[in-house]
Amino acid sequence: MPALTNQPVDGARLWETLMRFAQIGGTEKGGVKRITLTDEDRRGRDLFRVLCEQAGCTVRVDSMGNMFARRAGRDPARLPVLMGSHLDSQPTGGKFDGALGVIAGLEVLRTLADLDIVTEAPIELVNWTDEEGCRFGRAMMGSAVWSGIQPEDKVKALTDGDGVSVAEGLAAIGYVGAQPCAAFPADAMFELHIEQGPILEAEGKPIGIVTGAQAQIWFEAEVTGQDSHAGTTPAIARHDALLATARIIEVVDAIMREDGDTNIADPGRGTVGRLAVFPNSPNVIPGRTKFNVEFRNPSDARIAAIATDFPQRAAACAAANGCTLTLTPVFRVPAQPFDADCVALVEQAAARLGYPARKMVSGAGHDAVYVATKIPTAMIFTPCKDGLSHNEAESVEQFEAEAGCQVLFEAVLARANRVL
Amino acid sequence: MPALTNQPVDGARLWETLMRFAQIGGTEKGGVKRITLTDEDRRGRDLFRVLCEQAGCTVRVDSMGNMFARRAGRDPARLPVLMGSHLDSQPTGGKFDGALGVIAGLEVLRTLADLDIVTEAPIELVNWTDEEGCRFGRAMMGSAVWSGIQPEDKVKALTDGDGVSVAEGLAAIGYVGAQPCAAFPADAMFELHIEQGPILEAEGKPIGIVTGAQAQIWFEAEVTGQDSHAGTTPAIARHDALLATARIIEVVDAIMREDGDTNIADPGRGTVGRLAVFPNSPNVIPGRTKFNVEFRNPSDARIAAIATDFPQRAAACAAANGCTLTLTPVFRVPAQPFDADCVALVEQAAARLGYPARKMVSGAGHDAVYVATKIPTAMIFTPCKDGLSHNEAESVEQFEAEAGCQVLFEAVLARANRVL
Numbered sequence: 001m002p003a004l005t006n007q008p009v010d011g012a013r014l015w016e017t018l019m020r021f022a023q024i025g026g027t028e029k030g031g032v033k034r035i036t037l038t039d040e041d042r043r044g045r046d047l048f049r050v051l052c053e054q055a056g057c058t059v060r061v062d063s064m065g066n067m068f069a070r071r072a073g074r075d076p077a078r079l080p081v082l083m084g085s086h087l088d089s090q091p092t093g094g095k096f097d098g099a100l101g102v103i104a105g106l107e108v109l110r111t112l113a114d115l116d117i118v119t120e121a122p123i124e125l126v127n128w129t130d131e132e133g134c135r136f137g138r139a140m141m142g143s144a145v146w147s148g149i150q151p152e153d154k155v156k157a158l159t160d161g162d163g164v165s166v167a168e169g170l171a172a173i174g175y176v177g178a179q180p181c182a183a184f185p186a187d188a189m190f191e192l193h194i195e196q197g198p199i200l201e202a203e204g205k206p207i208g209i210v211t212g213a214q215a216q217i218w219f220e221a222e223v224t225g226q227d228s229h230a231g232t233t234p235a236i237a238r239h240d241a242l243l244a245t246a247r248i249i250e251v252v253d254a255i256m257r258e259d260g261d262t263n264i265a266d267p268g269r270g271t272v273g274r275l276a277v278f279p280n281s282p283n284v285i286p287g288r289t290k291f292n293v294e295f296r297n298p299s300d301a302r303i304a305a306i307a308t309d310f311p312q313r314a315a316a317c318a319a320a321n322g323c324t325l326t327l328t329p330v331f332r333v334p335a336q337p338f339d340a341d342c343v344a345l346v347e348q349a350a351a352r353l354g355y356p357a358r359k360m361v362s363g364a365g366h367d368a369v370y371v372a373t374k375i376p377t378a379m380i381f382t383p384c385k386d387g388l389s390h391n392e393a394e395s396v397e398q399f400e401a402e403a404g405c406q407v408l409f410e411a412v413l414a415r416a417n418r419v420l
Numbered sequence: 421m422p423a424l425t426n427q428p429v430d431g432a433r434l435w436e437t438l439m440r441f442a443q444i445g446g447t448e449k450g451g452v453k454r455i456t457l458t459d460e461d462r463r464g465r466d467l468f469r470v471l472c473e474q475a476g477c478t479v480r481v482d483s484m485g486n487m488f489a490r491r492a493g494r495d496p497a498r499l500p501v502l503m504g505s506h507l508d509s510q511p512t513g514g515k516f517d518g519a520l521g522v523i524a525g526l527e528v529l530r531t532l533a534d535l536d537i538v539t540e541a542p543i544e545l546v547n548w549t550d551e552e553g554c555r556f557g558r559a560m561m562g563s564a565v566w567s568g569i570q571p572e573d574k575v576k577a578l579t580d581g582d583g584v585s586v587a588e589g590l591a592a593i594g595y596v597g598a599q600p601c602a603a604f605p606a607d608a609m610f611e612l613h614i615e616q617g618p619i620l621e622a623e624g625k626p627i628g629i630v631t632g633a634q635a636q637i638w639f640e641a642e643v644t645g646q647d648s649h650a651g652t653t654p655a656i657a658r659h660d661a662l663l664a665t666a667r668i669i670e671v672v673d674a675i676m677r678e679d680g681d682t683n684i685a686d687p688g689r690g691t692v693g694r695l696a697v698f699p700n701s702p703n704v705i706p707g708r709t710k711f712n713v714e715f716r717n718p719s720d721a722r723i724a725a726i727a728t729d730f731p732q733r734a735a736a737c738a739a740a741n742g743c744t745l746t747l748t749p750v751f752r753v754p755a756q757p758f759d760a761d762c763v764a765l766v767e768q769a770a771a772r773l774g775y776p777a778r779k780m781v782s783g784a785g786h787d788a789v790y791v792a793t794k795i796p797t798a799m800i801f802t803p804c805k806d807g808l809s810h811n812e813a814e815s816v817e818q819f820e821a822e823a824g825c826q827v828l829f830e831a832v833l834a835r836a837n838r839v840l
Binding site: 195196197228236242243250264284285286365389 | 669
């Protein structure tokens with residue numbers, strides 16, 4: 001669909017700024033490599049600060065490097081309305097994952113300045129530190145500490161592959177702020193993000209009204225059999241850990257499909273993404289495997305059912321192949337619903353702007369999911385080509401970015417001006 | 421079963437010598453690390469040479485480092501009868517894989533000397549270079565060049581992980597012999613080896629009469645799907661390369677079981693031993709896998725059928741999961757039958773000695789399998805505990821080693837004294 005006319009935000013300026021940030025860590029294949037707490041991250045942060053100040057904001061940095069660009073409201077007693085996302089990327093990331101939410105927020109601030117609008121409540125645009133988790137192994141790091149989900153001292157002691165700690169990384173780029181990192185009183189937070197999935201594109205809808213995030217359960221699994229000679233060991237004498245693992249992979253898939261496998265909107269997710277085989281020699285029957293299993297579902301009850309069903313079925317697969325299974329739950333989060341009032345503001349904005357929209361649950365983790373544990377929060381999704389993200393080929397059309405930004409503008413403005 | 425009495429070979433001396441060699445590269449866990457062309461290999465070779473000379477033999481070395489210890493016969497015109505195996509081991513190998521065949525051959529030579537037996541034909545005990553293939557990636561290296569299966573110049577140019585070539589390795593340990601490495605006229609070859617499988621132990625038989633080696637076909641496989649976000653991608657939109665691979669692993673297993681899966685003697689073998697997953701991240705649906713598939717069967721016709729059946733069924737697994745499969749045949753050998761007369765000598769020896777025995781096909785590769793392409797050849801198997809080999813826990817009982825050595829003695833003596 002074409003961009004609507006007579007709407008406040010400037011789509012061309014938004015796009016130009018997106019492309020300007022995409023040059024910071026830009027890759028030959030058109031992607032972005034702006035890993036957290038590197039010099040590219042610093043350059044992105046520096047530009048963010050300058051552009052926010054040019055739009056009339058005051059920028060603060062907290063002790064985790066989270067950046068808050070504040071635009072004053074009319075009523076100094078009112079709590080700020082937050083919006084934002086993250087400027088860090090995956091090693092072979094795209095131009096939009098995270099950056100869209102931050103730069104669209106900047107466009108909201110610029111539009112407010114252009115139109116000389118003074119909102120009742122202050123507005124703060126946030127750049128959360130290290131959403132991707134690809135360097136120090138802890139995703140949504142800045143928002144996790146802000147929300148009290150992760151302790152700051154432990155997070156700051158995490159190290160990357162070269163032994164550099166988060167604390168050292170923050171100091172190295174000069175982004176250890178004076179403000180303690182903790183949830184301060186705020187009225188709401190809105191995050192615009194690419195969907196990172198195929199649903200909006202498949203349905204031709206430019207706006208996703210995100211009602212919350214899925215429940216998740218993650219396991220680490222180890223199957224132990226007996227490695228033996230591929231040429232001399234007959235079927236009846238095998239304890240093939242990889243064969244048992246293949247059957248467990250099928251069980252993970254089958255459990256996902258119990259929630260449907262014919263519709264793009266089916267809610268189940270079940271994935272084995274990482275697998276190691278031992279001894280991993282072409283002519284040795286594998287005696288051991290290690291792998292990761294994760295399930296996601298909007299329903300806490302369904303995840304609870306899977307938490308008992310899957311281990312039983314997986315253990316049966318191992319036993320049927322003369323192997324044993326060790327299954328360790330390593331991560332479990334309940335479904336995180338977003339705030340009904342904030343979600344309603346997003347829905348109303350899309351309707352008023354005439355954008356086809358659908359309610360949906362986020363399959364991915366986002367800063368907003370952590371922030372939602374502390375303050376009223378909602379998210380807006382825009383489509384991305386082929387549902388692709390964490391990939392240099394990640395792609396969004398200008399009119400899609402603009403539509404998301406228009407909805408963000410409307411929702412934030414409505415929240416900041418609401419009658420208390 | 422206990423060792424039989426009144427038999428020629430000295431079981432205690434055999435065992436003592438096995439344990440003496442096991443100290444060269446002996447590991448804390450009771451295994452052996454005597455990798456080809458290392459200083460441990462050199463020490464094993466030096467001891468082999470000394471003990472053979474003490475038994476009255478003349479030792480020659482060929483240009484591949486293969487060692488031949490010759491005991492003269494009565495008739496200098498007769499071709500020698502060979503026996504032997506290999507003294508090199510896997511990095512975490514056992515005391516018997518290879519060493520048993522060489523040291524039992526030494527015991528045969530010692531016994532002939534003790535009893536002042538002069539055979540009609542000369543007898544030569546061989547220590548083949550690098551049977552294991554774990555350092556330079558080419559198994560049965562010495563016997564392959566001897567048999568003309570591998571060209572010597574190419575094999576000598578192979579390098580290990582540190583860039584050291586076979587030629588350099590041979591020179592470094594001083595085992596580049598004057599004799600060209602090529603099949604010289606010989607009457608026969610007998611190799612005693614541990615079974616490396618569970619059949620003899622399961623049936624309580626101390627002797628395997630090996631009638632030949634299996635046919636084999638090996639593939640390299642690559643499945644390509646689309647990596648995508650585990651949380652946002654619904655079942656219908658997935659192109660999960662690991663799920664497709666799991667189904668192919670099941671097909672490999674099913675094809676093996678078509679030749680039976682209820683009996684220890686079932687002939688089918690089908691194995692996926694090595695698998696790599698990309699990008700191999702816990703929360704990314706794998707977009708690509710690479711793995712190795714091998715099938716073995718005593719029947720060339722069965723392997724031919726698998727060569728057409730398996731690619732079709734595997735491709736269907738990939739297609740059913742929205743993926744594509746590339747399957748490259750990388751290795752194929754026909755079944756290698758052993759010489760009927762030599763096999764009969766092994767069978768007759770076991771019968772005369774009163775050892776329960778069974779005919780069987782070797783599932784593993786051996787020097788004898790290559791040598792059999794040039795001269796009449798047979799093998800004798802002894803049981804090993806739990807069918808385990810390529811493992812520091814590899815274990816053989818003294819009476820089992822002795823029984824194998826008795827049969828080797830009888831078969832070699834019969835061949836060397838046969839009426840031409």
